[in-house]
Amino acid sequence: MLVQKLTFLLKNSLTIDQLKQIHTPIITNGLSQLETLLARQILLSTSRYSRHIAQYIQRILHHLQNPDASLWSFGVRFFSFHGQFNTAFSLYVQMRRLGLFPSSFALSSSLKSCARMVHGVGGFSVHAQVFKYGFCGSVYVQTAVLDFYSKMGDMRSARKVFDEMPERNVVSWNSVLSGYLKSRNLEEAQRVFDEIPMKDVVSWNSMVSGYARIGNMDQAICLFERMPERNLASWNAVISGYVSCGSMELARSIFDTMPVRNNVSWITMISGYSKCGDVVSARLLFDQLTDKELLAFNAMIACYEQNSQPGEALELFNQMLEPDINIQPDEMTLTSVISSCSLLGYLEFGLWIESYMKKHGIQLDDHLANAFIDLYAKCGNIDKAYKLFRGLRKKDLVAYSAMISGYGVNGKAVDAIKLFEEMVDADIYPNLVTFKGLLTAYNHAGLVEEGYKCFDSMKDQGLLPSADHYGIMVDLLGRAGRLEEAHELIKSMPMQPHAGVWGALLLACRIHNNVDLGEIAARNCFKLQPEKTGYSSLLANIYASVERWDDAGRLRNVVEEKGLSKIPGCSWTESS
């Protein structure tokens, strides 16, 4: 019986080969209607499902001798339900090609999938089919259409569908409401909210999170306190509001007082601590979480990666793969892991992830691709990075910035500039990260004047250079021998220069054997990073170059006393 087999599958994560043995007889015998019905119940009642079951369902659909519209519709619904929107929609397209009549499930699920994928054309065509197949009177389908436009940010169309609906339920109202909130039209949202004849907890939650999102916590709390009924999402919305305002103490007090917590509450707090750089508090919470699921690991791994602790990120990743935990990573996990590899320059692990993805059927999405572009470019494989870049579905700011800085670190200034121009032509506005990549390109090519022009042009775009940008400029000027100018630039900085900035000047002084400025730079480096001995060695080399052997020797002794030897080939950029 299929049911037993499926139950078995759910309990044991089977390999593809084991699956093949099971599914072959089913295909030859066909599925009885009863089996199909039971299989649906099992599959929809489970929140845990493996990629194997997903592949299994697809195989059944493609191997059936007589295409079955209700089974295909079920497939669309299944994948949409489990967040596999791409698969859901492609199954819908295939069932249309087979000439099968879509059910209301298939229509609403594929609309949901298009909305989540921000696939406008797909959604429009499904909307057309809603007309064609006469689902204009179905509340569910019409609400899905309305929700599609609402999620796409097209409130005019959403409103039109809503106004023409013969029948509305609370979900239809909530859908319009969330559309206005998403487009930050709080006024219209408030109007809709006041009009809802049967407000439920979702309506209230939407309003609370709408106000929280725009930073109006007073109004959010006011509504929260007036709520006739609260659920977990209500509490979580308030936490998330405080988190995005950076008020971790208030977020924590809500978290501590809420009656029940779920994974969302924990993950919101962990990522909140991550965003304000409090890795220790994030980890403390993570450790207190008894039932750690994939998303908790994702949040914690991302926390390490974003706070420059890539080693810890990889360690946690390895832990989740261990047999006693055994949680399958998804695209988001791997994205953070690849970024960690990039920070470490750990190309081999990136290649391992590539093969892991192939083995487990994980598709390369744009987030993953951008992380890979960065990794390959940083490790010198610029051609592979470029190939990935050209293959992107949507080239956005992040993608361009990754590729530009990839060219930058590989000394390909001309390509970086060309890409920058292409980006501007595509109406994508550069930000601080883009300029960091571009300045790196000028720096590696030694183009001082062009680099300066680029640096100055940032202000015209309303961008204030960060200490990192100053650091690159100091490096550029310094290497060109314009040490005084570099020093003046540091003095003109509106913020505290970090060790990387002074380190760049110190290195330049070493190259050009300038003792006076070298001493100033070194003094600042010692102050900012007393534990790092590389600065002493550099200054010692400067003294040696002008034959001040006593001073050079004194510094070398300091290095040895610290019990640390100079790490050979240590580069400046790593510390910045």
Added chain:
DNA sequence: GCACCGCAGA
């Protein structure tokens, strides 16, 4: 079944 709260890329 459709709606509210959480995790990823330069």
